[in-house]
Amino acid sequence: MLLLLLALAQPQDTVRLTHQALLDRAMVLPGRIAAADARATAAIDRLGVAGRLDNPILTVQAENLGMQEAVTGKRGLEGTEGQVILSLPLAIGGDRAARRDVASANRDVAMASRDVSVLEVRESVLMAMIDWERERALLGAAGAERDALETLADAMTARAREGRDASSDAALARLEAAAARSRHARQLAAASAANARLAAFLDLPAGRAIDLEPLACRARPDLTAFARPADLDALEASVRAAAASAALARAARVPDMHPQIGLRRSGGFSGVLVGLSLELPFLNTGAAAARAAAMDAQATEFDRTAFVRAFDGEVLALRRGLADLLAITGAHDSTWRADLETVVLAEERRLDVGEGSLYRLFDARRARLDALTEHETWRDAVRRHQVRLARLGVAPLSATLLCLPEDLP
Numbered sequence: 001m002l003l004l005l006l007a008l009a010q011p012q013d014t015v016r017l018t019h020q021a022l023l024d025r026a027m028v029l030p031g032r033i034a035a036a037d038a039r040a041t042a043a044i045d046r047l048g049v050a051g052r053l054d055n056p057i058l059t060v061q062a063e064n065l066g067m068q069e070a071v072t073g074k075r076g077l078e079g080t081e082g083q084v085i086l087s088l089p090l091a092i093g094g095d096r097a098a099r100r101d102v103a104s105a106n107r108d109v110a111m112a113s114r115d116v117s118v119l120e121v122r123e124s125v126l127m128a129m130i131d132w133e134r135e136r137a138l139l140g141a142a143g144a145e146r147d148a149l150e151t152l153a154d155a156m157t158a159r160a161r162e163g164r165d166a167s168s169d170a171a172l173a174r175l176e177a178a179a180a181r182s183r184h185a186r187q188l189a190a191a192s193a194a195n196a197r198l199a200a201f202l203d204l205p206a207g208r209a210i211d212l213e214p215l216a217c218r219a220r221p222d223l224t225a226f227a228r229p230a231d232l233d234a235l236e237a238s239v240r241a242a243a244a245s246a247a248l249a250r251a252a253r254v255p256d257m258h259p260q261i262g263l264r265r266s267g268g269f270s271g272v273l274v275g276l277s278l279e280l281p282f283l284n285t286g287a288a289a290a291r292a293a294a295m296d297a298q299a300t301e302f303d304r305t306a307f308v309r310a311f312d313g314e315v316l317a318l319r320r321g322l323a324d325l326l327a328i329t330g331a332h333d334s335t336w337r338a339d340l341e342t343v344v345l346a347e348e349r350r351l352d353v354g355e356g357s358l359y360r361l362f363d364a365r366r367a368r369l370d371a372l373t374e375h376e377t378w379r380d381a382v383r384r385h386q387v388r389l390a391r392l393g394v395a396p397l398s399a400t401l402l403c404l405p406e407d408l409p
Contacts, residue, residue, distance in 0.1 A: 014208070015204065017213065018213050023125050027121065027122065029201075029203050035117075036118075043111070046106065047100070047106075051096055056089075057086070061083050064080060083273055084263045086261055090256060091256045092256060092257055093252065101240075101248075102245055105238075108233075112237050119230055119391055123387060123397060126402070129402060130387070132194045132210070133212070135191040138376055139187045142184040142369075146180040148365075153176070215403065217403035217408055220404075221403065222395060223390065226393075227311070227393040228393045229311060229392050230393070231311075236304060242293075253286035255280070311392065322385040325385060347360050386402075387401050
């Protein structure tokens with residue numbers, strides 16, 4: 001019924017997949033992970049050249065062109081004056097090692113960020129699956145309620161026309177049926193939106209629907225392991241990168257030397273030229289840049305410390321919350337499912353024998369729908385706690401995280 005409704009809203013073909021297959025396919029499509037891969041590759045390439053010497057500089061100068069004879073008394077090339085100089089920049093403050101350390105730390109940041117991107121995409125896909133599973137279940141319940149109330153309203157309207165029922169009872173039944181249709185329409189819109197968000201992870205054409213096969217649960221996820229998030233690795237790499245950048249800023253305060261050697265020709269004679277260029281740090285000593293880099297390094301360390309504190313609290317809260325949620329697992333057993341039908345059937349029988357009322361029947365139907373909705377809300381909360389815990393490093397982010405104890409055979 002659900003797929004038929006979605007097909008009416010989205011006439012294009014429906015793609016049917018298992019939960020794990022959808023997750024795996026979403027990970028290989030271009031997107032954030034491909035961008036993170038490209039950044040990691042770029043960082044690796046930068047590391048490969050970070051420690052190399054700077055290229056030498058070749059300077060060629062020619063003087064007195066066109067005036068050779070007037071200046072030197074000689075014509076052509078013999079009368080040309082000038083110089084050819086080869087200069088090699090030499091960093092003496094530890095710049096090369098600092099640049100290599102910065103590039104190495106940036107590579108670690110890029111690699112750790114790539115791992116974080118993978119986890120974020122997997123978490124987003126799993127959360128989209130959870131949304132779809134909830135909306136699909138609620139849509140099924142809303143559809144069943146709409147069908148039942150429309151049938152009841154039609155029957156009571158016919159009985160009222162024949163004079164066998166009060167017109168007010170028929171009116172009440174039609175009002176309830178209209179409310180059920182409205183509720184079902186809202187739920188259909190929510191389910192369609194959830195399905196579209198899920199389909200977007202597969203880069204499907206707009207309007208294509210996703211149908212997930214029933215989840216085969218054979219075991220519960222183990223969420224008791226020590227949590228070590230990839231986010232912390234990325235932050236620690238950022239701390240190293242900031243510290244290396246501060247070291248590079250300090251090294252830059254030491255002036256670099258530029259030894260020079262070449263050939264000098266003047267007055268018709270040639271000779272070897274030896275020189276040395278050295279920056280004079282009179283106007284800008286680099287102190288401000290070094291202080292700014294040191295503050296950046298301190299700020300990054302503060303970020304890491306704040307993350308660790310928040311992370312420990314979140315893991316503890318999620319584990320406690322999950323334990324509280326799972327403590328009532330047995331509440332939705334076979335007795336509960338039987339009660340869902342009994343509460344409505346009992347009121348229908350009372351009404352048939354003249355002992356009940358439409359108000360009691362509709363209250364019973366609303367109670368059943370509320371119970372079904374609450375059950376799906378509880379399942380949604382359990383799944384979200386499990387996925388979030390796994391995202392923080394306690395378990396792999398797989399479709400198994402969607403399994404609840406009541407789903408096991």
